[in-house]
Amino acid sequence: MKVVSSAVGVQEISRRYRGNGLKIGLVPTMGWFHEGHLALMKEARNHADKVIVSLFVNPIQFGPSEDFDSYPHDLERDCKLAEEVGVDVLYAPNKELMYPDGFSTTVHIEGLASGLCGGDRPGHFDGVTTVVSKLFNQTLPHVAVFGEKDFQQLAVIRQLVRDLDFPIEIIGHPIVREKSGLAMSSRNSYLKKDEMTAAHSLSKGIASGRKLALEKKEVSVREIKKTVAGVILTHPECDIDYIEVVDQVTLQNCKYVTSDSMLVLAVTINKRIRLIDNSKIRNGR
């Protein structure tokens, strides 16, 4: 596996791959790999001849009181894991290379990026769409794979690609979960032992909402949200940032539960650890 830290370097490799008629798959990440990331890398391999993984903890998608400074980071560990699943290139630029003095462009998406996580984390999606646009231009992929845990992010990226004509196919990969049901996330590493039960309440809450929808054909959005919140709020460590039932494409709040409705939620544990999760309410996982 090649480890590259310059944009020119990775672009040169990509041009060479393209020149040889090879298809490139990109997996953008912020590192601290877990099984969820490795599943994205394997998925990229299913769609491409060469897999590039970018690893960059992107400062401009974190708010001032968020966890940028403490975000887990170990390049050596991540290189080993990426190599084990057959990644061809690990692209790990630094902050100065991505945002040199004088950098002044922001890619901003209206609508989709403003509610849910965008409402709680102002500027977050501007940071994501700006860095992902740069990563696309630097690595020149044919396909890019993103996890469905960040459901809103995936919708925003699809919009970005449509609006700015990036010739890239976007592939969503289903959430990878621990045996307990907890959605895998680099931020799970912040959880202390006694916070685990509270963290499990996200997937347990979702399961209870899905069960209700299965048992009751005419269930209302309000009932679903109340049931999910009931499970989560039995844990005093949990503050609910949002629980919503939204359309899977537009992310607009649903009036009724349909087969396209998604249950999406964000919960902060002990005021420190913000976790997100989602699921289709009916059908799906």
Ligand code: PAF
């Ligand atoms: O999902 C992430 O890890 C990040 O938001 C991404 C897409 C790598 C952009 O920094």
